[in-house]
Amino acid sequence: MKKVAIFLENKLPNVIASVGLELISETKRIVSDIDVEVVGIWLGESLTLEQQTRIQRAGANRVILVEHHDLYDYDTDFYANTLQKIAQSENFDILLLGSSLIGRDLGPRLSAKLRTGLTADATKLEIEIVEDKLTLFATRPALGGNIFATIICPRTIPQMATIHPGVFKVSEDYNAHLIVEKFAYESRPLRVNILKRIPKIHQAVDLTKAKLIVSGGRGVADKYYLIKELAALLQVEFASSRALVDAQIAPRAHLVGQTGTTVQPLIYLSFGISGAIQHLAGMDKSDKIIAINIDPNASIFEVADIGIVSDAKELLPLLIKRIKDIKGLEVKE
């Protein structure tokens, strides 16, 4: 049977990172009319019943479990060697990883070990049978972001790709029998020793869970404080395009797009953002997009549900004043 494997990233302490479940769900959805086994791979401590249920509900048929204390902490060597052994004994047609910090480190190393191809930072996946071969079509922005390229790896397996967290939704609808299978771990000499873990002092913002996002781009560079003020008034998250992150006006944790966070809020309210494909890749799946741009030909209007051609710098103070009026807050002129 054809097989698609998904690396289930273990977010310490023993938590399944959402991206693994997102990839299982999307794989199951796109292979619904092909006979394919969807296999999760989990390294570290044993899986709880609750974790197994989440993997099953997302759509996996089988989980390969490698339990060993060497794998409790992420280690490039241990993880890449173990996944290489599993991939070689299973002959997966396709192997997918999240394009998280770990996935971006592990994916290329694993693909080199397996002498196969990897599409990094894909934003869309399709799987079809082509001449009896299960074929992955992975799409990502290319050539400086001017086009979307669909990439295939026709001669070697597994065909690999890393995909941004948050691009796909986690399904809870499947209920097929889940086989949990253990894979023997082969110990190796340790090359890297983790001496200490230092937790981040400031918890980074989690835009992936935001229901409403107010976002600003270069068009409001000198008025970005109004984007923050509007977001604070509405008690929602603020975000930005890369133009303002590169200019150090907006914090990196608030970047939306190919190199930032992929978001799917109920409403994405954008001010002065042109709609470059790297930005769209991170927000075009929002339920409703409201875009304000002074240029009627801005690309953002192609994905917007509501487009307003206006000077955002004039509109923002008026909007803030109106909301303050409604909330009965004092307006400083």
Ligand SMILES: Cc1cc2nc3c(=O)[nH]c(=O)nc-3n(C[C@H](O)[C@H](O)[C@H](O)COP(=O)(O)OP(=O)(O)OC[C@H]3O[C@@H](n4cnc5c(N)ncnc54)[C@H](O)[C@@H]3O)c2cc1C
């Ligand atoms: C490999 C790579 C990865 C990238 N990753 C990302 C990413 O993750 N996220 C991302 O955002 N970008 C990313 N980029 C950058 C991306 O290509 C664009 O350069 C960036 O998104 C542009 O930001 P912007 O829309 O704010 O600025 P601009 O493209 O300069 O657009 C500014 C917009 O503001 C409008 N405007 C001007 N004045 C006003 C006004 N007064 N009122 C209303 N509108 C006004 C203009 O009409 C224009 O449309 C990446 C690029 C590369 C090459």
